[in-house]
Amino acid sequence: MTAPTDTTGKGPSDYRKLEESVTLSPVANPSGLGQSEELLTINMGPHHPATHGVLRLLVTLDGEIVRDLRPLIGYLHTGIEKTCEDKPYWKVVPLVERMDYLAYYFNAMAYVHSVEELVGIEVPKRAQYLRVIHMELNRIMSHLFWFGTSCLDIGAMSLLWYSLRERETILDLFESASGQRVHTRYFQIGGVIEDIPGGGWVDRCRAFVKELPTRVAQFRDLIYANEIALQRLKGVGIVDSQRLLDLGVTGPLLRASGVEWDLRKAQPYSSYDDFEFGVPLGAVGDNFDRMAVRLAEMEESAKIIEQALDGLPEGPVIVDDRKVALPPRHELATSMEALIHHFKLVTEGFRVAPGERYSAIEGPRGELGCFVKADGSSKPARVHIRDSSFVNLQAIADMCRGGYIADLIATLAMLDPILGGIDR
Amino acid sequence: MEVTRTPVGATPADAAADLKIRQYDAQRMLRGDMSDEELEEYVRSRVLTTTLDQALTWARSNAIFPATFGLACCAIEMITLVGSRLDIARIGSEAMRASPRQADLLILSGRVSIKMAPIIRRIYDQMLEPKWTIAMGACSSSMGVFNNYAIVPADKFLPVDVHVPGCPPRPEAVMYGVLKLRDQIQQKPDLGWRARYDAGSTIEVLGTEGVPNGGGSITTTRTHVGPGRPAPAPTPEIAPGLVLPPTATPSA
Structure with missing residues (x-):
């Protein structure tokens, strides 16, 4: 697999660069909970059965202890x-x-x-x-x-x-x-x-x-x-x-x-x-x-x-107010005015x-x-x-x-x- | 509570007599006392013959394991499927598998954004053959009510077996879709789209070093080829125009 291809010729966007460069900083002063100084950053999601949706989390671990966590979103952006x-x-x-x-x-x-x-x-x-x-x-x-x-x-x-x-x-x-x-x-x-x-x-x-x-x-x-x-x-x-x-x-x-x-x-x-x-x-x-x-x-x-x-x-x-709400359905059969309002609302709003x-x-x-x-x-x-x-x-x-x-x-x-x- | 079972249309005395007759027949068959016609009739009434292929598809089609994979609104209705009212366990699909490697069916439950599409494709590629896909709801089939810059229909990057319309579809509709898929597997296991989409086998991409623009990335590809299908060339780009983002950590 190759890395993302560059279609624009301008290189990856700032956002993409930011997203890819996420390396979480080591915690300066680890508490007594974990003696190991080695931090491990793991990726969780966007497909994970326990994320309640397509959430991606970058978790920095010190043994079993979560030292830092960063959510990455946008996997369900619908516009x-x-x-x-x-x-x-x-x-x-x-x-x-x-x-x-x-x-x-x-x-x-x-x-x-x-x-x-x-x-x-x-x-x-x-x-x-x-x-x-x-x-x-x-x-x-x-x-x-x-x-x-x-x-x-x-x-x-x-x-x-x-x-x-x-x-x-x-x-x-x-x-x-x-x-x-x-x-x-x-x-x-x-x-x-x-x-x-x-x-x-x-x-x-x-x-x-x-x-x-x-x-x-x-x-x-x-x-x-x-x-x-x-x-x-x-x-x-x-x-x-x-x-x-x-x-x-x-x-x-x-x-x-x-x-x-x-x-x-x-x-x-x-x-x-x-x-x-x-x-x-x-x-x-x-x-x-x-x-x-x-x-x-x-x-x-x-x-x-x-x-x-x-x-x-x-x-x-x-x-x-017929200008904002549709007239009742039965009026359309009898009232010309209702028909006009209905037409106006449906076509233009x-x-x-x-x-x-x-x-x-x-x-x-x-x-x-x-x-x-x-x-x-x-x-x-x-x-x-x-x-x-x-x-x-x-x-x-x-x-x-x-x-x-x-x-x-x-x-x-x-x-x-x-x-x-x-x-x- | 006492449970009594009585064969339909027969008294207990008749049933007992019938059992006696069957036992007697079986003894004669085993001793070799039956005539050829009798033996033929005996075998015909007791043995079901089929091809191995049919037996296999029958078994496969009645135990489709969906992946635990929810996207949006439809995912809620998909979860309702395992609830007590619909209970998809009745058709053998209640075992939702969290790992794509154990799943047979990918239900695209919701809108697929451009950012999510390569990941879905990757999940699909990680599933083992045979595998099927259901596009649930209007969004994953045709972009639905949104139809804008952010959404991709599933057909663009994934072979889809069954489309279930609705926004969102009722759980009953999804159930019907799974049943349709079952019929499809039993009747025509190979549908021809695999060749069209080059989806004949599972391509698994391993050990991707997440370096942007391919600087020194190491790629190992392992290909599982189905029976009678040629091994496809390992394509670096999964689908035209869609590329996979580098993973955060190298996977083992």
Whole structure:
């Protein structure tokens, strides 16, 4: 095999050179843990069963101790942000949904929330509640999947099946509400596409929410009574809260170290201030706390869903403004005006006055923000997502340094990176 | 709990009598008491003849081990396949292999970026013959909803046996794809694309010293050739336009 061929004649790019020249510096003062002075840099990924995606890690080892660690990303770069600039505002939603593929409702929400604030749309109350229900279901779904795969990484295989079973129930709810299991495109600019179906959707959702705390209790029993799992989790990967704040880490990772920061409480959006729920906090900030916080968050999400179902107001599910939202299907057969609006929206979309807006929501992995810049046309001039996994990944070196390489896998799992969101 | 098994359409007494008859026949056959016609009938009703090839493909097609290889959204649905609802163990494909050397099937579950494509090709090359590929989802088949500068369709750098459409496909669809692949292996084990893509054998690149621009790189190539296939010339470039990045450490 030859090294990369030079097609441009200018030699490898700066980025390529940088990436290839990564040799990690020896640690100046090794602690008493490893007496050997020989450092070994090994490559892990991008194809590795325990990297939770196509993440590549360069790990510098001193025996079994991780001395340094550097993540290399970009193996799933999809150019989504650039493609967004080529679509009308309302057609961008399916693209942003595919960034963080375990939090598609959140991606869509971050984007539509930004556009709604940019245009100045007041979303109907029922749509806000429906959004909350779906987002919290998605949060539970994401945490369930994280829980199953993380337990797989610390050697507890059966929990994957238990968590997948619950996850399927949620996906069934998504499917009957929107027609798709994953990437539902349920959230629209101005509301949601359709009301939740009759025929027992609410009852099924209620039954699931009612059952969830017992399931979470089962998960706890299986982990908290397992000596091996506890040894792998307790006291591992501790980073103090100030360091995490410095790195910009948000979400369960930050809350596990005791910082009470949840955007649902700090700057409520989509009627989150109507609901009563707690923000689970950790005490030490180790891997055990990270797991405990997420398990507790599932229960809090269940509480929110229950309250939202109880207080679900009647009314429209999407804004009545025909300039931004599609007219109802039945009107197309009778109303000329509706037909014109439909045609206009489908062909060109709606124009947005020049301006820019950043708004953030609390995703399952932390602050999920979306920046939208409008230049007066019907397509956004720039869409940028502040993905929580991307920022949180900065903490991986701090979390793993000084620990064993076996704990690196568990710590990476507790970080919960989603490479689709990181690389975009 | 007591389990009683009764043959369909027969009373226990009949079944016992039938067993007696079969035992008696077997004794006669072993003693050599049967006439030629009787012996022929006896063998025909008990022995299944097939070719070794067919038996082999039957066994192969019912134990396809996929590689544990997830890319993007589709990977989540791929993992759902091993979950309790779909349970791909029913068709013998539940053993996800972490090492490509133990895997038979590469499921391209998601979008393939230009940066990732050479690595996937390398993983494919590390898999041992016979091997198959499923392109799962719209992205790996046709770049899907993105269709931009960053994405490569799988057909450009890899021979693909089955394309499963969807964004992402339902797990049922992937299951159907695996079943299609099973039929394909049983009916037409050799599809002709191997010659087209020069994918007749496994090329394994060993000992690559990661020196940019080939300065003094040492390359050892070991080639496994399948039966009846000519050994291809060791090509330094795996696919046109795509080159492998140097590894961080020399692999043994």
